[in-house]
């Protein structure tokens with residue numbers, strides 16, 4: 219069984235796209251944001267000028283009739299195939315030049331799959347950013363629903379971290395991936411019309427040939443609440459091990475839910491362990507619970523670091539990342555914003571020195587202060603009492 223699909227709630231539905239606000243921001247690539255009118259109907263969504271409508275016949279041809287050799291992935295909502303399409307469809311200057319694509323074919327399963335498919339088309343049809351996977355187009359042909367994405371040659375982060383035989387990722391690559399993914403989430407959260415991603419996990423972080431990370435799968439994404447309100451849903455959607463505890467308990471969905479999931483992925487990057495691993499002894503199955511006591515003590519941290527790193531990482535950077543993961547997976551009110559998480563991650567590549575052997579302490583007061591203050595307290599060699607319960 220694909221472990222990440224275990225907690226997809228069967229028969230659950232996502233909220234109507236009609237709830238979307240009127241505007242969605244698009245990243246222009248030059249630090250500027252452009253506001254586009256948000257689509258209100260299925261017809262509007264599908265007529266996005268950025269997307270190409272493919273016929274089923276053409277995608278069948280492009281994937282060699284969905285040949286098993288073309289299969290590159292399998293998820294809860296269908297199979298993913300590698301394909302080649304004519305560049306002219308994507309506005310290539312030279313007609314006849316082929317472009318590699320990933321074609322996701324949804325299982326014929328009715329309404330639920332259609333809503334997620336439409337949500338994906340809606341968000342990726344409008345949001346363009348180097349850290350979001352590019353959607354070239356879609357196919358809606360009878361019962362067939364497909365999505366055509368840019369092909370990400372290195373596949374998912376999940377594959378690199380957990381698949382047997384995968385070449386171990388270096389420390390520098392892990393941090394690069396974390397920074398890229400954090401940039402993607404920050405864009406979503408900081409857009410004028412905020413987007414909550416809701417399904418942040420290692421299998422949804424795709425990697426290009428240079429290990430640049432891009433978020434995929436916007437099927438569960440949701441426009442953020444306006445004003446002081448938050449979404450409260452009776453149907454909790456997401457993936458076991460990654461979904462924030464308060465969201466599971468109350469259905470209350472905020473950007474802090476994505477921050478929690480980010481913290482879980484950061485722990486996966488540090489430890490090389492899955493968010494949930496049922497093959498481990500009971501007390502080690504949940505990564506957040508198991509790793510918590512080790513995250514804030516430099517000496518203990520070694521015990522949870524991925525042995526595949528073979529100790530090849532700057533201890534100070536690992537310690538900072540572990541503290542950050544701890545903060546992200548703490549109670550919602552003391553979790554940092556994604557922009558703060560990103561600022562901290564961006565410091566990691568510059569950290570090459572070891573720190574003194576004192577364990578850190580996170581104080582209640584420091585947690586509510588800005589991220590930099592929190593971290594400066596964490597690093598202080600003068601503080602040597604163990605982490606307090608927070």
Ligand SMILES: Nc1ncnc2c1ncn2[C@@H]1O[C@H](COP(=O)(O)OP(=O)(O)OP(=O)(O)O)[C@@H](O)[C@H]1O
Pocket residue numbers: 222223290291292293294295296297298320322351367368369370371373374376377421422424434435
């Ligand atoms: N654009 C792409 N380029 C390359 N590989 C891809 C692409 N999109 C998906 N894949 C591969 O296909 C796999 C399955 O993706 P999919 O999104 O269908 O399911 P999942 O993320 O593994 O699980 P879930 O259904 O819970 O989201 C991914 O993990 C990845 O390995």
Ligand SMILES: [Mg+2]
Pocket residue numbers: 293421422434435
């Ligand atoms: Mg996915």
